[in-house]
Amino acid sequence: MSKKLTLGLFGFGVVGQGLYDIIRSKNLNLTIRKIAIKNPGKQRSLPGHLFTTDSHEILNDPEINTVVELINDADAAYEIVTTALRSGKNVVSANKKMIANHLQELVAIQETYGTSLLYEGAVCGSIPIIRNLEEYYDNELLYSLRGIFNGSSNYILSKIFNENLGYDTALKQAQDLGFAETDPIMDVGGFDPKFKLAIATAHAYGLFIHPDNILNVGIQNLSAQDIQYAREKNYKIKLVPTALKSSETGVVLYVLPKLIRNDDFLYNVENEYNGVIVQAAFADQQFFFGKGAGGHPTGSAVLSDIAALRYDYHYEYKKHQQPNALVQTNDHELNVYLRYTDEFQLEKLEFEDITERFYTHNFRYVTGTIKLANLVKHQDELRKPGIFIAETGNKTLQGGPGEFAELQEAEY
Numbered sequence: 393m394s395k396k397l398t399l400g401l402f403g404f405g406v407v408g409q410g411l412y413d414i415i416r417s418k419n420l421n422l423t424i425r426k427i428a429i430k431n432p433g434k435q436r437s438l439p440g441h442l443f444t445t446d447s448h449e450i451l452n453d454p455e456i457n458t459v460v461e462l463i464n465d466a467d468a469a470y471e472i473v474t475t476a477l478r479s480g481k482n483v484v485s486a487n488k489k490m491i492a493n494h495l496q497e498l499v500a501i502q503e504t505y506g507t508s509l510l511y512e513g514a515v516c517g518s519i520p521i522i523r524n525l526e527e528y529y530d531n532e533l534l535y536s537l538r539g540i541f542n543g544s545s546n547y548i549l550s551k552i553f554n555e556n557l558g559y560d561t562a563l564k565q566a567q568d569l570g571f572a573e574t575d576p577i578m579d580v581g582g583f584d585p586k587f588k589l590a591i592a593t594a595h596a597y598g599l600f601i602h603p604d605n606i607l608n609v610g611i612q613n614l615s616a617q618d619i620q621y622a623r624e625k626n627y628k629i630k631l632v633p634t635a636l637k638s639s640e641t642g643v644v645l646y647v648l649p650k651l652i653r654n655d656d657f658l659y660n661v662e663n664e665y666n667g668v669i670v671q672a673a674f675a676d677q678q679f680f681f682g683k684g685a686g687g688h689p690t691g692s693a694v695l696s697d698i699a700a701l702r703y704d705y706h707y708e709y710k711k712h713q714q715p716n717a718l719v720q721t722n723d724h725e726l727n728v729y730l731r732y733t734d735e736f737q738l739e740k741l742e743f744e745d746i747t748e749r750f751y752t753h754n755f756r757y758v759t760g761t762i763k764l765a766n767l768v769k770h771q772d773e774l775r776k777p778g779i780f781i782a783e784t785g786n787k788t789l790q791g792g793p794g795e796f797a798e799l800q801e802a803e804y
């Protein structure tokens with residue numbers, strides 16, 4: 393039965409305001425009873441009596457049955473969300489950092505208290521990927537999931553490749569447009585897409601992997617030489633999170649920049665748009681595309697979750713409940729391009745083989761094969777200035793109905 397929802401909203405920034413605009417534009421039979429914010433002195437577009445800086449005005453209000461958490465502080469969000477769920481209120485959140493870092497505990501709290509936490513807006517903005525992974529792919533063998541999960545870094549890369557804009561100018565634009573996180577290293581360093589990958593993996597494979605255990609290397613060290621290298625070969629560089637089944641039981645997870653060929657779905661995903669490629673046994677490749685950042689696109693996903701709560705929708709985490717033997721593994725080889733400064737950096741990484749080597753006084757790179765475990769071991773080195781790594785090979789998983797996937801390498 394459809395329930396009347398009375399909302400308590402936390403956060404009235406880019407996404408909170410975006411959600412409010414959408415709710416106001418339609419007759420949705422929803423009431424926003426109170427909005428909690430941080431800074432009482434800020435100018436607001438709504439009457440002052442709607443706002444509070446006291447979270448208890450929402451959390452202790454028995455009239456409020458639904459909390460919508462849209463703040464930019466993951467620690468405060470954790471307190472708000474867990475308190476709300478424990479006091480019998482359903483919650484919608486877009487806070488991927490908080491959700492990814494506490495997912496297993498949040499699932500347990502929902503079970504204990506019979507409440508529901510929905511977070512479609514936390515992963516790829518407007519793209520309904522979580523509910524699809526949760527519901528649709530239950531009976532499909534999921535080989536891999538990869539894509540563009542971060543609007544800001546994609547915006548920056550698009551502006552660099554398509555308009556020759558400088559990195560700093562493009563980043564400033566992404567911030568001004570409300571796409572970037574409060575600390576933009578979360579975006580460009582690949583942390584934000586890693587949080588999203590961790591959440592998606594729980595719904596794709598039933599695996600709860602803490603983000604600390606997933607490699608992320610971002611685009612913050614991208615240089616003019618890397619751009620030139622990619623352009624000369626007709627590639628674009630995108631920041632790509634990947635989850636793939638590498639064996640009967642192994643799931644490989646990482647976030648790396650990637651050289652993308654023009655026949656890849658991701659090649660034409662530009663600006664703040666996101667794209668997710670799901671590869672499954674019977675369906676083969678499927679591609680989801682939509683805006684991954686911004687107030688209105690994210691607000692639309694948040695609203696969809698709010699609407700689902702009218703019907704008591706909750707994630708069942710079925711793939712986690714069912715016994716399966718899947719485990720995360722770093723036992724996997726990747727084809728990469730590596731620009732480096734000192735030979736010792738190259739030696740440290742211990743390539744399996746090197747296929748190409750280029751050496752001038754100001755530009756050194758190799759391409760070759762490297763173990764993911766080595767990248768994990770030396771991830772701090774990979775984030776230092778003067779080094780840039782990008783995946784080159786297009787690992788696609790192929791297999792027919794009933795047979796296990798074979799890993800196929802398409803070398804560029």
Ligand SMILES: NC(=O)C1=CN([C@@H]2O[C@H](COP(=O)(O)OP(=O)(O)OC[C@H]3O[C@@H](n4cnc5c(N)ncnc54)[C@H](OP(=O)(O)O)[C@@H]3O)[C@@H](O)[C@H]2O)C=CC1
Nearest residue numbers: 403404405406407429430431462463464468486487685686
């Ligand atoms: N921007 C985007 O495109 C997307 C963002 N997200 C996520 O949504 C969330 C919100 O992002 P966004 O709207 O961009 O952030 P903003 O910085 O635009 O807004 C944050 C809001 O949170 C409020 N706030 C901060 N701390 C508290 C607190 N302790 N109690 C109550 N209110 C608080 C701020 O109050 P005040 O107004 O007083 O400063 C502000 O209204 C983040 O988790 C983000 O990662 C998810 C998908 C897309």
Ligand SMILES: N[C@@H](CC=O)C(=O)O
Nearest residue numbers: 542543544571572573
């Ligand atoms: N900072 C994020 C916002 C949406 O999740 C991004 O750029 O994708």
